[in-house]
Amino acid sequence: MTTMTMMICCVQRCPATPAPVLLSLTVLSLFLFISPVIGWRPWPHQKINASDLEFGGSKKYEGSSEFVHLKYHMGPVFTANITVHTIWYGTWQKAQKRIIREFINSISAVHSKPPAVSGWWKTVQLYTDQTGANISRSVRLGPEKNDRFYSHGKTLTRLSIQSVIKSAVTARTRPMPISPKSGLYLLLTSDDVYVQDFCGQVCGFHYFTFPSIVGFTLPYAWVGNSAKQCPGTCAYPFAVPDYIPGLKPLKSPNGDIGVDGMISVIGHEIAELATNPLVNAWYAGPDPVFPVEIADLCEGIYGTGGGGSYTGQLLNGHDGATYNMNGIRRRFLVQWVWNHVVNYCTGPNALDQ
Ligand SMILES: *[C@@H]1O[C@H](CO)[C@@H](O)[C@H](O)[C@H]1NC(C)=O
Ligand SMILES: *[C@@H]1O[C@H](CO)[C@@H](O)[C@H](O)[C@H]1NC(C)=O
Numbered sequence: 001m002t003t004m005t006m007m008i009c010c011v012q013r014c015p016a017t018p019a020p021v022l023l024s025l026t027v028l029s030l031f032l033f034i035s036p037v038i039g040w041r042p043w044p045h046q047k048i049n050a051s052d053l054e055f056g057g058s059k060k061y062e063g064s065s066e067f068v069h070l071k072y073h074m075g076p077v078f079t080a081n082i083t084v085h086t087i088w089y090g091t092w093q094k095a096q097k098r099i100i101r102e103f104i105n106s107i108s109a110v111h112s113k114p115p116a117v118s119g120w121w122k123t124v125q126l127y128t129d130q131t132g133a134n135i136s137r138s139v140r141l142g143p144e145k146n147d148r149f150y151s152h153g154k155t156l157t158r159l160s161i162q163s164v165i166k167s168a169v170t171a172r173t174r175p176m177p178i179s180p181k182s183g184l185y186l187l188l189t190s191d192d193v194y195v196q197d198f199c200g201q202v203c204g205f206h207y208f209t210f211p212s213i214v215g216f217t218l219p220y221a222w223v224g225n226s227a228k229q230c231p232g233t234c235a236y237p238f239a240v241p242d243y244i245p246g247l248k249p250l251k252s253p254n255g256d257i258g259v260d261g262m263i264s265v266i267g268h269e270i271a272e273l274a275t276n277p278l279v280n281a282w283y284a285g286p287d288p289v290f291p292v293e294i295a296d297l298c299e300g301i302y303g304t305g306g307g308g309s310y311t312g313q314l315l316n317g318h319d320g321a322t323y324n325m326n327g328i329r330r331r332f333l334v335q336w337v338w339n340h341v342v343n344y345c346t347g348p349n350a351l352d353q
């Protein structure tokens, strides 16, 4: 098992933090034969190395950096209408499913009040394939599958995740449709399920299934509910890590810390799957085994000035909840994504738009 930590030199001064902060990226590869695997975590676990800080000085834009060379590597992207196929693994409440479904439906809900989830997706739509076709505007929920009885147990490995997807697409009753070009398979695990490297290194990841295991090459993502295992890591800022004294959690917009924390990770993975579904399209970094993708570049940035442990400027509701965008009937907190046209992280709640 190898873990590679890359420091990308996004150094900037933030309104709320006097010292320059460093946006650090962690990209993991676990087995040689299953790599690359794209990890996600919101929190820079590494100590900031003062000599790394010398690179930057003040930068105008969140995450902006002349060191980021995001490139297109000629592979396919999701230009056809996207259908999200959700597998609910373990025990899920109706109310929890509703929050997640409404977030996914909000991606294409162009009439939501700004700043809107559909405005956030506009940055993803800026990416194109070889023919110049943009990422699809349309993201819809497709048929779902419940895996209520933990078909592969309460501890999943990266490989057994593929077996869970296989079970869903080969089920005897109502198998999930197989659509490699427009289907995005989203495996969500309940708070009592441990997935390999969950919490320590990742909150979610995406990859594609192997024909040898599943029978097809299907782009998929996994995201776990961290509520019982590591909310301070994976549901930040609605929970905070113990090792940072004095930091207070923010109130989550939908009353469920674990699920509200998953929303940003789901957004992260869907944005990366759309732009890099087979890990040969849009990514930065010299090594395809350790791609740095459009959401990795903006990890932890949710608003103007964001970076390091500072989320950036957010919105506060009358009820005290913190969020940065509106969707169908709900508010959400979702990290920004890299805009390759302007070369910095953008989101619908940016103050300088
Ligand atoms: C910081 O980085 C520099 C150069 O990359 C290295 O020489 C130094 O040992 C690092 N310091 C620490 C404390 O890691
Ligand atoms: C498609 O991508 C191009 C290049 O990034 C961009 O200029 C254009 O605005 C995009 N179109 C849409 C509908 O987002």
Ligand SMILES: *[C@@H]1O[C@H](CO)[C@@H](O)[C@H](O)[C@H]1NC(C)=O
Binding pocket: 081, 137, 138
């Ligand atoms: C894609 O979705 C749009 C609605 O967002 C719809 O009008 C269009 O017909 C769909 N295209 C295909 C090929 O299904």
